[in-house]
Amino acid sequence: MEGKIQIEDKKCVLCGKCAAVCNVNAITREGKRMIYDEEKCVSCGRCVKACGFLAISYC
């Protein structure tokens, strides 16, 4: 799968599901934001599917 993801802060409710399903720990919570590390991301798409709030999309 090509491409990396982006997290829309306005839609995110900080449920943490994306971080929980990411096998490479590319998403972590920092205060009131989910921080995404593109260097670690292997574009598996698990976080995109896991987010029930459509806050994560491919870019």
Ligand code: SF4
């Ligand atoms: S799964 Fe979606 S709503 Fe939940 S923390 Fe991740 S981006 Fe935010």
Ligand code: SF4
């Ligand atoms: S696409 Fe996969 S590797 Fe990248 S942040 Fe989402 S769950 Fe982690």
